[in-house]
Amino acid sequence: MAIQSIEAYSVVLRYREPFRIAPSTTVESHNVIVKVVTDFGVIGIGESSPSERVTHETPQTVIETLDEIAPNLIGMCPLRIEQISETMDELVAENPSAKAAIDIALHDILGKVARKPLFKLIGGFREAILTDLTLGIKEPEEMASDAVKAVKRGFKAFKVKVGVNPLEDFERIQKIREAIGSEIAIRIDANQGWTVNEAVTLLKRLEAFEIEFVEQPIKGDDIQGLAAIREASQIPLMADESVHTPEDALHLIKENAVDMINIKLMKSGGILKAKKIAVIAEAANVPCMIGCMGESTVGITAGVHLAAALKNIQYADLDSDILIADKLVSKGGAELVASQRIPSMKPGLGIIKLKEELLGNPLRVYK
């Protein structure tokens, strides 16, 4: 079994409405879809959704990284995922979202060769996982009304984007909690927007609103600051921008700086290393969430399979394809039923068809 060729496609996917978080507003997701073609008739699909802010990647650097990596993978066995991961790291440092596209495609091939849904091959712990819906930053009243509409659609948990200024952020949470009642979970994500002091003061005031956890209140590299907030606050603290790799996870756990970790395939470099983060965290009794950047249903489906596979991935924020208007996957992939994400029972990722108008022709074919 060998990799015969690798194709890379550039795709632009429009959001339903501008999506604002503390440091930025997004209207389109610029992603790279990868197809790994094998010499035994199976094709694996993967996706890169680069974030300049988080991993210093752009669609351009993803292609440049693939230019370095992909020609060297031709002829390798696609089932030897750890070997290929090591090869990718030897060829190019960092650039995890580019590597994630390859890693996801290889896992798709693994499932297709075994004729089993991927989640059953890598753990198979559960059949579905509840996802939250992210509420982008708007005026407090608007966010509360967005939340009410989403509850009517069946959502049972929200990830509320905050981190603009603590007074307004308090009002956002207060208005949303008043509007949706006490049965719906609220998680908050400041995307590094507060100082340590702002976070400590605000989180104390927010304890009254039953916040499930707070994600990345302060700068990702301020590990001591995270430990100080964790000490001062009752609300569980989740690291996102602070943890990209298994080494980061171990470091934060050793520094007593986290209660939970948000794993993203685009930060870890794909499923293989995401599993390593989840396992390290599990040994330290640190539950994980699986989150996302701006993936289509391709990347989201990979996240759903991983979440279904592993016991320690207890939370999911797998909603970018819900916020995106352009539907790249026209058949197959993970489903959304009320608030549950359900992996396909078809082999591999279970993605049957991509919309040709959105995919276009390959930008690169590596042979």
Ligand SMILES: [Mg+2]
């Ligand atoms: Mg986050």
